[in-house]
Amino acid sequence: MNSRIENSLPSQLDRIDRVRTAREARAILRDKHITLSHGSGGKATHTLIDAMFLPAFRNAALDGFSDAAVLPLRTPSSNGTSAPSFAFTTDSYVVSPLFFNGGDIGKLAVNGTINDLAMSGARPLCLSLGLILEEGLDMEILRRVIDSVAASAAAAGVPIVTGDTKVVPRGKADLIFINTSGVGAVREGITLSAHTIVPGDVVIVSGDMGDHGLAVMMAREALEIETDISSDTAPLHTMVEGILDAAPGTRLLKDPTRGGLATTLNEIARRAGVGIAVSEESIPVKREVRGACEILGLDPLQIANEGKLVAIVPAGEANAALAAIRTHEAGTNAAIIGEVSREPEGLVLLRTPIGGSRVLDMLVGDPLPRIC
Amino acid sequence: MNSRIENSLPSQLDRIDRVRTAREARAILRDKHITLSHGSGGKATHTLIDAMFLPAFRNAALDGFSDAAVLPLRTPSSNGTSAPSFAFTTDSYVVSPLFFNGGDIGKLAVNGTINDLAMSGARPLCLSLGLILEEGLDMEILRRVIDSVAASAAAAGVPIVTGDTKVVPRGKADLIFINTSGVGAVREGITLSAHTIVPGDVVIVSGDMGDHGLAVMMAREALEIETDISSDTAPLHTMVEGILDAAPGTRLLKDPTRGGLATTLNEIARRAGVGIAVSEESIPVKREVRGACEILGLDPLQIANEGKLVAIVPAGEANAALAAIRTHEAGTNAAIIGEVSREPEGLVLLRTPIGGSRVLDMLVGDPLPRIC
Numbered sequence: 027m028n029s030r031i032e033n034s035l036p037s038q039l040d041r042i043d044r045v046r047t048a049r050e051a052r053a054i055l056r057d058k059h060i061t062l063s064h065g066s067g068g069k070a071t072h073t074l075i076d077a078m079f080l081p082a083f084r085n086a087a088l089d090g091f092s093d094a095a096v097l098p099l100r101t102p103s104s105n106g107t108s109a110p111s112f113a114f115t116t117d118s119y120v121v122s123p124l125f126f127n128g129g130d131i132g133k134l135a136v137n138g139t140i141n142d143l144a145m146s147g148a149r150p151l152c153l154s155l156g157l158i159l160e161e162g163l164d165m166e167i168l169r170r171v172i173d174s175v176a177a178s179a180a181a182a183g184v185p186i187v188t189g190d191t192k193v194v195p196r197g198k199a200d201l202i203f204i205n206t207s208g209v210g211a212v213r214e215g216i217t218l219s220a221h222t223i224v225p226g227d228v229v230i231v232s233g234d235m236g237d238h239g240l241a242v243m244m245a246r247e248a249l250e251i252e253t254d255i256s257s258d259t260a261p262l263h264t265m266v267e268g269i270l271d272a273a274p275g276t277r278l279l280k281d282p283t284r285g286g287l288a289t290t291l292n293e294i295a296r297r298a299g300v301g302i303a304v305s306e307e308s309i310p311v312k313r314e315v316r317g318a319c320e321i322l323g324l325d326p327l328q329i330a331n332e333g334k335l336v337a338i339v340p341a342g343e344a345n346a347a348l349a350a351i352r353t354h355e356a357g358t359n360a361a362i363i364g365e366v367s368r369e370p371e372g373l374v375l376l377r378t379p380i381g382g383s384r385v386l387d388m389l390v391g392d393p394l395p396r397i398c
Numbered sequence: 399m400n401s402r403i404e405n406s407l408p409s410q411l412d413r414i415d416r417v418r419t420a421r422e423a424r425a426i427l428r429d430k431h432i433t434l435s436h437g438s439g440g441k442a443t444h445t446l447i448d449a450m451f452l453p454a455f456r457n458a459a460l461d462g463f464s465d466a467a468v469l470p471l472r473t474p475s476s477n478g479t480s481a482p483s484f485a486f487t488t489d490s491y492v493v494s495p496l497f498f499n500g501g502d503i504g505k506l507a508v509n510g511t512i513n514d515l516a517m518s519g520a521r522p523l524c525l526s527l528g529l530i531l532e533e534g535l536d537m538e539i540l541r542r543v544i545d546s547v548a549a550s551a552a553a554a555g556v557p558i559v560t561g562d563t564k565v566v567p568r569g570k571a572d573l574i575f576i577n578t579s580g581v582g583a584v585r586e587g588i589t590l591s592a593h594t595i596v597p598g599d600v601v602i603v604s605g606d607m608g609d610h611g612l613a614v615m616m617a618r619e620a621l622e623i624e625t626d627i628s629s630d631t632a633p634l635h636t637m638v639e640g641i642l643d644a645a646p647g648t649r650l651l652k653d654p655t656r657g658g659l660a661t662t663l664n665e666i667a668r669r670a671g672v673g674i675a676v677s678e679e680s681i682p683v684k685r686e687v688r689g690a691c692e693i694l695g696l697d698p699l700q701i702a703n704e705g706k707l708v709a710i711v712p713a714g715e716a717n718a719a720l721a722a723i724r725t726h727e728a729g730t731n732a733a734i735i736g737e738v739s740r741e742p743e744g745l746v747l748l749r750t751p752i753g754g755s756r757v758l759d760m761l762v763g764d765p766l767p768r769i770c
Contacts, residue, residue: 060535065565078541079561082548087524087559095559097524099471101482101583110473112484114581116526120564152459152469154488156577158530163432169450176454187459187467189451190489192575193437194768198492200570205528207579209486211473396566 053077067284067330068389072293091220091297093142093280096212111212113148115139119204122396124171126245128237128256131204132174134332134398137261138283139206140182144263145279145335147218147270148210153179155189156205161196171202182261184208216270220297222277227366228344229302230337232265232351233258233359234310235287239329239397240318253314258356260333265354272350273343280336283398285389286328290336291374292388303375304364304386327376328389330397338366425449439656439702440761444665463592463669465652466518468584483584485520487511491576494768496543498617500609500628503576504546506704506770509633510655511578512554516635517651517707519590519642520582525551527561528577533568543574554633556580588642592669594649599738600716601674602709604637604723605630605731606682607659611701611769612690625686630728632705637726644722645715652708655770657761658700662708663746664760675747676736676758699748700761702769710738 053076063070080088087095094115101109119135136153143150155175159168179186241257262281269276278298282290287309295302311326319326333356339347344362351357364377376386425448435442452460459467466487473481491507508525515522527547531540551558613629634653641648650670654662659681667674683698691698705728711719716734723729736749748758 055537058537060531060533060537060540060565062533062565062567065531065563071563074563078544079563082544083527083551083558083561085557085559087557088561092560095524095526097559097581099482099484099581099583100523101521101586110471110482112471112581114524114526114579115560116528116577116579117562118528118530118564118577120530120566120570149473151472152467152486154467154486154579155455156488156490156528156579158490158492158575159432159436161432161434165427165430165432168432172450172454179455185457185459186455187457187469188464188487189455189460191437191443191446191451192490192492192768193432193434194492194572194575195434197569198572199575200566203530203566203571203575205488205490205577205579207486207488207526207528207577209469209471209484209581211471214473396564 062392062395065395066389066392068289068392091293092146094146094148094210096146113143113146113210113212115142116205116207117142119398120396121242121398122200123245124167124201126257127241129259130171130174131202132171133178134259135204135206136175136178136182137259138332138398139208140184140261140263141281143208143210144266145281146210147216147266148212150184150208150210150263152185152187152209154207155186157189157191158199158203159191159193160199160201161193163201167201182263213270216274218276218278220278220294223294223298223300223338223366225300225366225368226341227277227338228341228362229304229364229366230339230344230348230351230360230362231287231309232335232357234312234315235282235331235334236311236315236319236326236329238332239286239394240315242397243322243394253318255314255318258331258333260356262333262335262356265335265351265357268350268354269337269347273339273347275340275343276347277338277340281331282334282336283330283332286330287336288325288327288374288386289388291386294338295374296372299371301367301370301373301375302364303367303377305377307379308361308363310359310361324393327386329394332398434764434767437767438761438764440661440764463665464518465514466520466582468518485515485518485582485584487514488577488579489514491770492768493614493770494572495617496539496573498629499613501631502543502546503574504543505550506631507576507578508547508550508554509631510704510770511580512556512633512635513653515580515582516638517653518582519588519638520584522556522580522582522635524557524559524581526579527558529561529563530571530575531563531565532571532573533565535573539573554635585642588646590648590650592650592666595666595670595672595710595738597672597738597740598713599649599710600713600734601676601736601738602711602716602720602723602732602734603659603681604707604729606684606687607703607706608683608687608691608698608701610704611658611766612687614769615694615766625690627686627690630703630705632728634705634707634728637707637723637729640722640726641709641719645711645719647712647715648719649710649712653703654706654708655702655704658702659708660697660699660746660758661760663758666710667746668744671743673739673742673745673747674736675739675749677749679751680733680735682731682733696765699758701766704770
């Protein structure tokens, strides 16, 4: 199987293989049953991927970390080396409730998969739409979701080109589950990978953290907290084009979805084998999000975002990248939040306002299931 | 949106648009709720697609009939006209039970999506795997399914390159739902389309009809009928390569999955605006499948297959195509079953052994829900 892709990233494969083997060796799946934590995007998800999925599907394009796989489009007539590359990604959406302040499952499904392609440096070309519907679903609810999918796809300029619909009996699903997969064209000359990160690189976030997760939580629980928190769901592919134009040395882009910024930074630090130090004060969080989190006992840095990205860029290109992000309507609150260090390898340190620092860990458990 | 794909099949777009507009005008969605029939692949599914999905997602690549969309891979540096084409498809699998004679949900999910790519004339390059798991799922069941996905992907030579896992609370799904999407490289010089079909063309099926649906039914109901019926699930991409080598004028390939051969032939007749006449005697059906269908009141021609294809080929290439199919291990029982006629437009006629003929209709309702 590997022969198909052996030319894609030859210099990195050895290293990826070594890192992967080490991760698999560490990952032991002790759970006898699937729990909600396995879908949280945090530690249990990583263990499941490392202990079961990566060993089963071992191939060079699958590394369990990238938002999208990148492969050459080898046609029967091409010799392979000159084949253009495409990016390919998939995401299922099971958010509950289906509608919330600022979005719905349809908008989320379009923007989320567009963003996974964008984070791999690809220009999104098209999406698929796989629906699993529960018998008895109100046709008007389906119509609202489909209209939202269509409007979001049109707004982003990325068409839905293929689809599938399944129906399961009442009580065997929860109204609507959506899978969107996507294909993108990879920008030449750009290699986004944790393995290119070096000490001194700068960490940027494109805006306020935690809005999406809190908006869904508010809609789900009908909480009596007076807020106007709205999901940040947005397509980021044009923002990414701006970043790559302004900062062509960009190391890595990730969207901090499930598990939030804390989980994403930990994934990056482990993958790159570096330390990351961020300043708590510099991380943008809306006052109402911070307040609601305090009441609910949640950490805004562990809450999912759906229209934000983390960029790791060389120090010399940080200001250019920041400026590019801020020109995008979804990036006006972008901020430099920290930098990459040699030590402590694989850890993320949060510098507090009073001058101390603590380890910022990956999400454990799942305080907010079905957030996307 | 359409500008991206306007060069893909320019000569056919006008016709596709006219046909589609006529279908949308005819399709009126009277149901207030989703029923199992909307997932059957038969009439209700077609109405839902024509009345809601096609108007919402209107674009040239989406025609509601093809197993996969075909688009050019336009990179930022390509001018578009020289871009190689790729095929893209998606399918969700909700089969119940998860394991049955001859297969399981994992094998089905790999082979089904490979076949959708193959039917579009594409060589499958890679698959995605989207899992929706129910909280409490036994880890050993998941492991069996994942091992089956991995073994099936390896056997077909098509790697799983990207994935996603979601978990929903107990009672909000049914153990495991799988979405696989796939990307393929389109074979140059081949245009498979219902619009190329002309009267005189020959209809071939690659083997016995109805095995998969019956095997699932047997597993689900623990029926007391003594049989050894086994799912036919198999990847058909190498069979398709053989057909296209032997019969390069092949008009159309379709796999008769949900709704069975009857539904597939009706779709083809309607799409092509032709009549299709098939001989009941010439359609291969295993004796035990025919017997079980009689007991259960089912028509083997309306039952899903997962490792069979229907080929419409020019009369002059029919024997070559048949011979090519028969060299494939999944095609030893292939047969010529009928031919395309000018009249009656849009209808399928079944010639009975005693010399009469009756209209063979598309599946209505869903006698076998969750068959794939």
